[in-house]
Amino acid sequence: MKIWTTVLLLLFAGLINAQTNQQKAIIEINSKFTLKLVEVESGGYNYTLASKESYNQLLDLKKTQNLFTESASDEIQGILAYAKIGKEVNAFLILQSGLEKPLTYDLYIKRNDRQNTEKVSVINLFPDVSSTEIWPFRIDYIVFSDFDDVIDED
Numbered sequence: 001m002k003i004w005t006t007v008l009l010l011l012f013a014g015l016i017n018a019q020t021n022q023q024k025a026i027i028e029i030n031s032k033f034t035l036k037l038v039e040v041e042s043g044g045y046n047y048t049l050a051s052k053e054s055y056n057q058l059l060d061l062k063k064t065q066n067l068f069t070e071s072a073s074d075e076i077q078g079i080l081a082y083a084k085i086g087k088e089v090n091a092f093l094i095l096q097s098g099l100e101k102p103l104t105y106d107l108y109i110k111r112n113d114r115q116n117t118e119k120v121s122v123i124n125l126f127p128d129v130s131s132t133e134i135w136p137f138r139i140d141y142i143v144f145s146d147f148d149d150v151i152d153e154d
Contacts, residue, residue, distance in 0.1 A: 025049050025144040027080050029091065030056050035076045037099065037147055045103075045147040050075060059083035059092050064130060071098025076125065080142060093133040093142065097125040102150035108143040109135065117143055124150050 025047060027033055036050040059067075059081050068077045078095040097103060103125040108117040125131050 026141055027052065027078070027144070028141045029139055030054060030081050032079045033077070035078070035144065037074055037076065043148065047144070047147055055079055055081050057081070058089075059094070061085070061092075064094060064132075067094060068096045068130075071096050071128070073098050073100065075099075076103075088136065091135040091137065091139045095125055095131045095133075096129070097127055097131075099125075100127055102126045104146075104148050104150055105144055106146045107133070108145070110140045110142070112138045112140045 025035055027049075031052050032055040033052040034050040035047050037045040037047045039045055059079065061083050067079055071077050076095055076097045076099070078093065080091070080093050082089050083092045084090075093107075105122065105125070106119060107122045108119050110117045120133075120135075122133055123131055
């Protein structure tokens, strides 16, 4: 019995260790946050959640230009909250990148009516331009991963 327990612990330790190499930033709904990015030599970016605070109000879509301070050259600012459009309440993700290059990234959402996250399509992030993603349902959180430069195919 001790041998089987030891074998199982070693197997689980390997799985847990393998998952730590995957870098992800998880942001709960009703949050204002800043991601700090550092370019790596092998391509792409390492990133950390530099700050996160509660944002417990509906977004005023008429005032989105004033939501962020000027982004530093190594950060992305964002807000994940709800906004009302007509009679419907939708989840909004608004991002502003201070990086000098356009970026791609992967995004996963966790809907509050589902068990697992699902990958969603997103638009690229451009320097000093606000980007908006909208979902017509309630979500619990989002997960960022795999930031990289947009490849110019000219």
